[in-house]
Every structure is written in C-alpha cells, then in structure tokens.
Amino acid sequence: xxxxxxxxxxxxxPFAGIADAHKRALVHQARIDAIKRIGxxxxxxxxxxxxxxxxxxxxxxxxxxxVSAACSAIGHIGLPVIAIPGNHDHGxxxxxxxxxxxxxxxxxxxxxxxxxxxxxxxxxxxxVILPCPLLRRAVMxxxxxxxxxxxxxxxLSPDKPRIVLAHGSTQTFSGAWADDEEGGGAANVLDLxxxxxxxxxxxxxxxxxxxxxxxAKAWYAGTPELDRFPKGGEHDPGNVLIVEARRxxxxxxxxxxxxxxxxxxxxxxxxxxxxxxxxxxxLTALVGSRANEDLLRLTLTGSVGIEAANxxxxxxxxxxxxxxxxxxxxxxxxxxxxAEIQALTAxxxxxxxxxxxxxxxxxxxxxxxxxxxxxxxxxxxxAACTQExxx
Numbered sequence: 001x002x003x004x005x006x007x008x009x010x011x012x013x014p015f016a017g018i019a020d021a022h023k024r025a026l027v028h029q030a031r032i033d034a035i036k037r038i039g040x041x042x043x044x045x046x047x048x049x050x051x052x053x054x055x056x057x058x059x060x061x062x063x064x065x066x067v068s069a070a071c072s073a074i075g076h077i078g079l080p081v082i083a084i085p086g087n088h089d090h091g092x093x094x095x096x097x098x099x100x101x102x103x104x105x106x107x108x109x110x111x112x113x114x115x116x117x118x119x120x121x122x123x124x125x126x127x128v129i130l131p132c133p134l135l136r137r138a139v140m141x142x143x144x145x146x147x148x149x150x151x152x153x154x155x156l157s158p159d160k161p162r163i164v165l166a167h168g169s170t171q172t173f174s175g176a177w178a179d180d181e182e183g184g185g186a187a188n189v190l191d192l193x194x195x196x197x198x199x200x201x202x203x204x205x206x207x208x209x210x211x212x213x214x215x216a217k218a219w220y221a222g223t224p225e226l227d228r229f230p231k232g233g234e235h236d237p238g239n240v241l242i243v244e245a246r247r248x249x250x251x252x253x254x255x256x257x258x259x260x261x262x263x264x265x266x267x268x269x270x271x272x273x274x275x276x277x278x279x280x281x282x283l284t285a286l287v288g289s290r291a292n293e294d295l296l297r298l299t300l301t302g303s304v305g306i307e308a309a310n311x312x313x314x315x316x317x318x319x320x321x322x323x324x325x326x327x328x329x330x331x332x333x334x335x336x337x338x339a340e341i342q343a344l345t346a347x348x349x350x351x352x353x354x355x356x357x358x359x360x361x362x363x364x365x366x367x368x369x370x371x372x373x374x375x376x377x378x379x380x381x382x383a384a385c386t387q388e389x390x391x
Contacts, residue, residue, distance in 0.1 A: 001048055001126040001127060001161065001244070001245060001246070002045055002046055002047045002048060002242060002243065002244050002245075003047050003048055003049050003050065003051060003127070003163075003242075003243055003245070004038060004041060004042045004045070004047045004049070004050040004051065004240055004241070004242060004243070005051050005053065005202075005204045005219065005221045005240065005241040005243050006038055006050065006051070006052055006053070006221045006224050006240040006241070007052060007053035007054055007055060007086070007167070007204070007205070007206030007207070007220070007221045007222070007223070008053075008054070008055045008086070008206050008207070008208075008209050008221075008222065008223040008224075009031060009034070009035065009052065009055065009056050009057075009070075009223065009224065009225075010031070010055050010056075010057065010058040010088060010223065010227060011031050011032065011035075011056060011057050011058060011062070011066055011069070011070045012028070012057055012058045012059060012062045012063065012066035012070075013028075013031070013058040013227055014058070015027050015028070015227075017325060017327065018324060018325045023292060023324045023325065026292055026324060027261065027295075027324055027325075030225055030260055030261050031225050031227075032069050032070065032073050033073075033225075033260065034224045034225035034258055034259070034260070035070070035073035035074060035077070035224075036073055036076060037224070037258045037260075038050065038077065038224055038240055038258060039073075039076055039077035039078065039079075041240055041242070041256050041258065042077060042079050043077075043078065043079070045242045045254075045256075047079065047242065048079065048080075048124075048125075048126050048127075049079050049080040049081070049082055049124065049127075050077060050079055050080070050081045050082070051082050051083075051129070051163065051165055051204050052081060052082070052083035052084070052206070053084065053086070053165055053166065053167055053204045053205055053206030053207075053221065054083075054084050054085060054086025054087070054088075054089070054133075054134065054166075054167030054206035054207065055086035055087065055088040055089055055167065055206055055207070056070070056083050056085075056086075056089055057070070057088065057089040057096055058088050058089070059088060059089065059096070060085075060088070060089050060090055060091075060092065060094075060095035060096055060137075061094075061095070061096060062089070062096045062102075064101055067096065067101060067102050067105050068105050068109065070110075071102075071105045071106055071108075071109035071110040071113065072109045072110070074109075074110040074112065074113050075109045075110040075111070075112060075113075077112065078112065079112060080112050080114060080124070081110070081112055081113045081114070082114045082116065082122075082129060082165070083113065083114070083115050083116070084115070084116050084117075084131045084132065084133040084134070084165050084166075084167060085097060085115070085117065085133050085134050085135070085167075086134055086167035086206055086207065087134055087137050087138065087167065087168075087187075087188055087207070088137075090134045090135060090136050090137050091115075091117045091133050091134065091135045092135050092136050092137075097115050097117060116129065116131035116133055116165070117133055117135070118131070118133070119131060119132060119133065119143070119146045121152070121156060123156070123157065123160070124160075126160060126161075127160050127161045127162070127163055127245070128156050128157060128160050128161070128162045128163065129163055129165055130147060130152070130162060130163065130164045130165065130200070131165045131166075132144050132146070132147075132164065132165060132166035132167070132190075133167075134167055134168070134188065138187035138188060139187060139188060140187060142189060142190055142191055143166060143167075143168065143188075143190065144164065144166055144190050144191070144192070144195060147164065147195055147196070147199075147200075148194055148195065148196070152199075153196070153199045158247070159247050160247060161201040161202065161245040161246055161247050161251075162199060162200050162201050162202075162247070163200075163201065163202045163203075163204060163245065164195070164200055164202070164203040164204065165204050166190055166203065166204070166205055166206070167188070167205070167206040167207050168188035168189060168190045168205075168207050169188060169189050169190065169207060169208075170189070170190050170191075170192055170205075170214055170218075171189060171190070171191045171192070171193065172214070188207070190205070192214065192215070192218055197217065198248075200217060201217065201245050201246070201247060201248070201249065201251060202217050202218075202219075202243055202245050202251045203217055203218035203219070204219070204221065204243075205218060205219060205220045205221070206220065206221065207220070208220040208222065209222050209223045209226075209227065209228070209235065209237050210222045210234065210235035210236045210237045211236045211237070211239045211241065211255055212234060212236070213253070216250050216251075217250065217251060219241060219243075219253060221239065221240055221241045222235075222236065222237045222238070222239055223237050223238070224238065224239065224240050224258040224259065225238065225258065225259050225260065225261060226238050226259050226261055226262075226263045228263065229263050229264075229265055229295070229297045229327065230263060230265050237259065238257055238258060238259025239255045239256060239257055239258060239259070240255070240256055240258050241253055241254065241255055241256075242254040242255075242256060260293070261293060261294070261295065261324070262293065262294045262295070263294075263295045263296075263297075264286055264287070264294060264295065264296045264297070265296075265297045266282065266283075266286060266296060266297070266298050266299070267298075267299040267300075267301070268282065268298070268299070268300055268301070268302075269300075269301045269302040270300070270301070270302030270303060270304050270308075270332055271302060273304055273305050273307070273308035273337070275302070275304075276304070276308055276311055276312060276315070279312075279315065280315060283315070283319065287319075287322065287323070290322070291321075291322045292322070292323075292324055293324070294322075294323050294324065295323060295324045295325040295326075295327070296319065296323050296325070296326055296327070297327040297329075298319075298326060298327070298328050298329070299329045299331070300312075300328070300329070300330045300331060300332050301331045301332060302332055302333070303332060303333040303334070303335035304332055304333075304334065304335065305334070305335060305336055305337040305340055306334060306336050306337075306340050306378070306379050306382045306383075307337075307340065307382075309332070309334050309379060310379075310383070312332070316328065316330070333367075333372075333375065334364075334375040334376070334378070334379050335364075335375075336361070336364075336378060336379075336382070340382060341357075341361055343382075343385070344357035344361075344378070344381060344382060344385065345357045345358045345361060347385075353381070353385065356381065357378065357381060360374045360377050360378040360381065361374075361378065364378060
C-alpha cells in the first residue's frame with residue numbers, strides 16, 4: 001500500500017520579516033496552495049491516505065481565517081488526512097484542536113481530517129497508525145515511550161503495515177533549523193534506537209524542515225513549502241514522500257518536489273565598478289523576470305564609485321519591488337574613482353565646492369564612523385553637482 005508522508009506545514013506562520021502586507025499575504029497563500037499540490041501528488045500516486053507528522057498549523061491558537069483556509073484545502077484532497085499535533089500546534093488544553101470553531105470548520109469543510117490526540121493504535125483498512133502526539137510545546141519525556149512495551153502491539157493485525165507518527169528530534173540528529181526565530185533544546189527528543197524495529201514498518205517524522213533519512217525505516221519528510229532561507233548542509237526542504245510499505249518489509253521511498261517559492265542566498269563582492277554588470281547577470285540568472293515568487297538573502301561587500309553606487313541603488317530598488325522579500329546586508333563602501341574625485345576637487349569655477357570635496361576625500365579613508373559619514377557626504381555632493389550640470 002502507498003501513502004503520503006508530510007509534515008511542518010505551519011499554516012498561518014506570520015513571516016514578520018516581510019514588511020509589505022500584500023507580499024506577506026502571497027507567502028501565506030503559498031502554504032495553502034502547497035496543500036492542494038500534496039493532494040494532487042496523493043491522487044496521482046495512488047496513495048490511500050496522507051500523514052501529517054505535526055505542525056499542521058504554526059500556532060496552537062491559529063486564527064479563524066487560517067483555520068477555514070486550511071480546512072478547505074484539506075477537504076479538497078479527497079483522501080483521509082491523518083495528523084498529530086507538533087510543538088507549534090501542540091494539543092494542550094485550549095489548543096486549536098480543542099476549539100469549537102475548528103471542530104465546526106473541520107466537520108463542514110474537511111471531514112477527511114483526523115487529528116490523533118491519544119497515544120493509542122488507530123487501525124485503518126490498509127494500515128495501523130501508531131501516533132505519538134505532542135500535548136505540550138516542549139516535553140522532556142519521549143513521546144514514543146508507549147511503543148516500548150509488548151502490549152503496544154498486542155492484538156494488531158498481523159498483515160497491515162505499522163506506521164509510527166511522531167514529531168521531534170532524534171538522539172542522533174537535531175531537528176532545530178532556525179532562521180532568527182528559535183533555537184534548539186533538549187526537549188521533544190525521540191530515541192528511535194529503543195523501538196522494536198521488527199514490529200514497525202515505517203516511522204514518519206516531523207520537526208526538521210528538510211527531507212532526511214534517519215535509518216531504513218525512519219524519515220523526516222520536511223516542509224512541503226520552504227519557509228526560511230537556507231542554512232547550508234543537507235536540508236533539502238520543499239518535498240513530500242510517497243511511501244510504499246508492507247508488513248515486515250523495508251519501505252520504498254520516493255520524494256516529490258512540492259515547493260513553489262524559491263528562497264535564495266547570494267553573496268557578491270565588488271572588485272571594481274564593472275562588477276555591477278556581473279551582479280545584474282547573476283540576479284537575472286537567479287530570479288529571471290519573475291515577480292512575487294522569490295525571496296533573496298543578499299550580502300554585498302567590496303567598494304564602488306559614486307556613480308556605481310547610484311546604479312547599485314537602482315538595482316536594489318528593482319529587486320525589492322520584484323521579490324517577495326529582499327533581506328539585504330549591503331556592506332559596500334563608496335570609493336570615488338579618480339575621475340569622480342578630479343571632477344569635484346578641481347572645480348576652478350567653484351572653489352568652495354572644490355575645497356569641501358578635498359576635505360571630504362581626506363576623511364574617507366578607513367572604516368571609522370567619521371569615514372563612512374564622509375563617503376556619504378561626498379556622494380551627496382557629487383549628486384548635487386551632477387544635477388546642477390544637467391539642469
């Protein structure tokens with residue numbers, strides 16, 4: 001039998017780093033649209049159900065609009081969607097799962113959604129689900145502990161695959177992947193080595209936002225739609241897993257890309273002003289002519305002349321308009337070219353400007369605050385003089 005393993009949808013994530021409200025709404029909608037793509041993968045692959053290994057919502061108190069949008073998208077999947085709460089949407093008292101509004105919307109829009117809040121076997125027509133829900137944001141006890149006794153498997157069908165559904169970090173692998181949001185800790189740790197491997201056919205994990213295999217039967221699916229800039233290493237987010245399982249066998253895994261938005265990371269160093277052309281070429285190769293589909297973390301270093309700095313500002317303005325988010329670290333220095341310095345300091349018809357320019361040039365060397373102010377002042381002086389000539 002086949003099923004879909006996914007996790008960490010985090011519907012309703014605020015994305016506070018995106019200042020523009022319209023662009024922020026587009027990123028919110030992308031996460032809802034990812035649910036629809038998961039449904040298409042499930043239908044086309046012949047999956048019998050979808051497992052969500054925690055963090056369907058970003059918060060245990062998701063707002064009503066978020067709840068309705070998620071339930072509507074889940075309802076259109078058409079197959080059973082079976083979820084457990086994770087650390088973001090934990091199942092404690094008063095959580096979203098406990099609220100009357102969610103229950104009404106679930107019943108009306110997503111009757112195929114089943115949220116498992118108890119650590120007890122759930123037998124389906126073709127598989128047995130062994131849920132390990134998080135009922136608080138952080139717990140010190142291992143939520144898979146209940147599976148370490150023979151009684152946990154007593155009376156289960158001998159022919160149906162047994163699937164553990166859990167959310168947390170493993171002993172050999174940390175699930176923390178933060179982007180200026182949250183750090184890791186010692187809570188919600190899962191010791192998979194103590195589980196009875198022969199009794200289990202697959203372990204569907206959530207918490208780590210990238211697709212990653214832990215052992216022959218245990219995988220993190222990762223988030224189906226990227227939600228942060230890459231940290232490097234083996235993260236591989238933006239997928240769901242098609243799992244083909246059978247009782248007593250090793251599962252066969254196929255990863256399918258479901259992400260639409262592109263979160264890019266780029267660093268560029270200016271060796272000279274001509275490098276502006278290279279920067280534009282690299283941005284075109286990275287983003288192309290797309291608008292409102294990419295997010296970019298851009299780090300700029302090196303030095304540029306005054307005219308080049310003005311052109312760089314125009315490039316940045318265009319990228320800020322086209323991108324859903326430009327997270328910019330502009331560490332470039334303004335280093336006037338010889339021609340620019342000559343044009344300012346050798347103005348025979350305007351000795352006052354020439355004198356001021358010479359004093360500013362003398363103060364631009366180094367990286368002190370005074371030098372930075374002098375470079376900015378020199379740039380403004382050059383702009384004023386250029387404007388005067390044009391007018």
